[in-house]
Structure formats: structure tokens, C-alpha cells
Amino acid sequence: DAGVTQSPTHLIKTRGQQVTLRCSPISGHKSVSWYQQVLGQGPQFIFQYYEKEERGRGNFPDRFSARQFPNYSSELNVNALLLGDSALYLCASSLGSNTEAFFGQGTRLTVV
Amino acid sequence: AQTVTQSQPEMSVQEAETVTLSCTYDTSESDYYLFWYKQPPSRQMILVIRQEAYKQQNATENRFSVNFQKAAKSFSLKISDSQLGDAAMYFCAYRRINAGNMLTFGGGTRLMVKP
Numbered sequence: 107d108a109g110v111t112q113s114p115t116h117l118i119k120t121r122g123q124q125v126t127l128r129c130s131p132i133s134g135h136k137s138v139s140w141y142q143q144v145l146g147q148g149p150q151f152i153f154q155y156y157e158k159e160e161r162g163r164g165n166f167p168d169r170f171s172a173r174q175f176p177n178y179s180s181e182l183n184v185n186a187l188l189l190g191d192s193a194l195y196l197c198a199s200s201l202g203s204n205t206e207a208f209f210g211q212g213t214r215l216t217v218v
Numbered sequence: 219a220q221t222v223t224q225s226q227p228e229m230s231v232q233e234a235e236t237v238t239l240s241c242t243y244d245t246s247e248s249d250y251y252l253f254w255y256k257q258p259p260s261r262q263m264i265l266v267i268r269q270e271a272y273k274q275q276n277a278t279e280n281r282f283s284v285n286f287q288k289a290a291k292s293f294s295l296k297i298s299d300s301q302l303g304d305a306a307m308y309f310c311a312y313r314r315i316n317a318g319n320m321l322t323f324g325g326g327t328r329l330m331v332k333p
Contacts, residue, residue, distance in 0.1 A: 137319065147326070148222075148309050148324050149321070149323050150323070151321060151322070154320060161318045162317070164320070196263065200319055203319070204315075204316055204317075207319045209264075211262045
């Protein structure tokens, strides 16, 4: 069975641009969560979606948004990119909203 | 707000030896979950072990075990018979009950395994 898949693997963007990151959960999983991991730090929670509804939001500015589609895949959008948005963005999926999370390999975003 | 602290940025262990990674946390909740995740160079976070706070018995998964001290808010990970494949970043994480998958992670400990 395929695990959590994220695309693209790597991405380079310029300050002020917008970016969309994509995540496909494990088949049958209805919840997707997004985390930001800055180099040398632990991941920080951004969003959780369950059954296409936002179930949790971390302490991130409104430039960060996400959505979940009917097939449970998800997109994370970041507008007006800053140098500080450079990080590894991790997606995790789970069967339910409170069950074990399985992580993808992340998207490495570099803002120049 | 909950915080998770890992005071050891790096640890080193000889192959086949035992190593303990430390983690402390701060919470006002009485029931919660604690986790240890491993992140190898492939970047994927892999769940190593999980502990429910209401369970007094320490969790064990093969060579991995925890020492959960609820009163002290301490949650250490012991790796026995260390293998080269254990080399990775290790993150301690906390989650409130019914908080979805909102995990609070510590800053991580890099474990090096010497042959």
C-alpha cells in the first residue's frame, strides 16, 4: 500500500510569490494534518482537516491556508512568501481525527 | 500552552550498547499522549513508541522502551542493543486527548551510532 505522498519533493520560490503544496493520504484515511519544520527544529502544527472541514489551526499567519478535497487529498497554500517560510513541510494522514498519524517525506521549500 | 523540551541536542552510542534520550514536558492536563518519533535522512517521521498518560505501565516496542514519570513530567526513551540503522533525529511529542493530530514536538536529539 502506498504511504502518504507529497509533491513536489523540492521547490524554490522567490519572496512575494505564492506556493501550493500537495498531499495524498493513505487510502482510507480521512484526516490530513500539515506541519512546518524549520531546519534544526521540531515540526510545528499548521492545520488539520477531517472530512473536508478544518479541525485545528496552529499559530500561523493568514498567509497560510489549506483545503481538503472530496477524495481526502489536501493542498497547503502560502501567499506572499517570506525568507522565513523556508522549511520542510510535512503532511500526515490518519484514519480518524484522533488516531495515529502517518507522515509523508515532506516538501522542501526554499524561498530566495 | 504545552511545551516539550529535549535537552540533549546530540547523543552518541556504540553499536550494541544502550542509550537513553531525555524529554520533559509541561502541561496542566491530566490525560494525554506522549510519543517518540524517529526522522532519518529520508525526512519521513516514523512513530517509534507511544504512551498514554493514564497507563502506569511503561510502553515497550522490541528494543525501544520508555521511562514515563508523570509527576516529574518526564518521558525518556531507552534504545537497547543499538544498531547502525538507529542513527537519526529523535523527536519527543505531546498530544492532548481529543486534540486531533495537533502534536507538539520538542527540538529533537541527533543520535549517532558508532560501529
